[in-house]
Amino acid sequence: MADPRFFKSAQSYTLKEIAEIINAEPAPGADLSHRLKDVAPLDTATNAELSFLDNIKYKAQFQSTGAGACIVHPDAAQAAPPGVHLLLSRHPYKAYALAAQAFYPQEKPDAEISPFAHIHPSATIGKGATIEAGVVIGEGVDIGEDCWVEANTVIAANVEIGAFCRIGANATLSHCIIGHHTRLYPGVCIGQDGFGFAIDPKGHVKVPQLGRVLIGNGVEIGANTTIDRGAGPDTVIGDGTWIDNMVQIGHNVKIGRGCIIVSQTGISGSTILEDFVAIGGQVGIAGHLRIGMGARIAAKSGIMRDVPAGEEQMGYPALPIKQFMKQVALLKRLIKKDKNT
DSSP states (O other), X not given: OOOTTTOOOOOOEEHHHHHHHHTOEEOTTOOTTOEEOEEOOTTTOOTTEEEEOOOGGGHHHHHTOOOSEEEEOGGGGGGOOTTOEEEEOSSHHHHHHHHHHHHSOOOOOOSOBOTTOEEOTTOEEOTTOEEOTXXXXXXXXXXXXXXXXXXXOEEOTTOEEOTTOEEOTTOEEOSEEEOSSOEEOTTXXXXXXXXXXXOOXXXXXXXXXXXXXXXXXXXXXXXXXXXXXXXXXXEEEOTTOEEOSSXXXXXXOEEOTTOEEOTTOEEOTTOEEOTTOEEOTTOEEOSSOEEOTTOEEOTTOEEOSOBOTTOEEEETTEEEHHHHHHHHHHHXXXXXXXXXX
């Protein structure tokens, strides 16, 4: 059970109600009137709680769970212990996510503008917005309806933020236009100067960064991530892309729709990620490259050349994953042979 000091469950649901919310099929014999008060892991769940099985590694926990109900793939249903009501889904983890959202919907404080916020008279604040203490909103800023701007955030002149956005505490936004239903976590920095300069023995010469950052709808950007504005072209983050904590995105980068970028990744300037690219943690991507649609890059990889659409790469420097594995196996055999000589 989630700690009630931090998380408050909205209400209880019958098994029938949960099945409708997550679009799951109750297994034969399931008691649709059974009431569930919360979600919980397999090993701690009680009769009043809902759990799920998505990874076969946890089959033993599933077989001994005390959960009142469990979301499972139809192929795993036969392993259920007696007395557990089953909801069948071909995507158990997604179904669990929807159920957990129902128990714990995202909370938003009452619409209020703190008297301790500093808002320029020319700024526009949409209906139902919440602006917390210490927020600074500059000249010409436009914030959409039902937005939530948390404490001590700074929004520089002429920034535009769409409706239903949440901006975390201590964020800094400038030179950017943000779509609807987008969430920026605490400490995010958007729109600062890109790292653009001409190298000169007498002293490096700064290249003015004259572009913007354009962020689409339904984007999530994790805590302390930084996204530089373009040098002339814009830096672009496509609809539905989710970016983890502590990611650095350089100037002129263009990221497509539905991408996943994991913590501590760095993307150098003018690189393009096409739609639905997935990048593991601590990946480094050189500048002026193109990562094709649906490509997947394993953690700690170094990308130094274009990656074709749909390809999986890993290593430093990165190679197609099968080629990398062959090289690792060959190296292992060579080391073993050397030890035996």
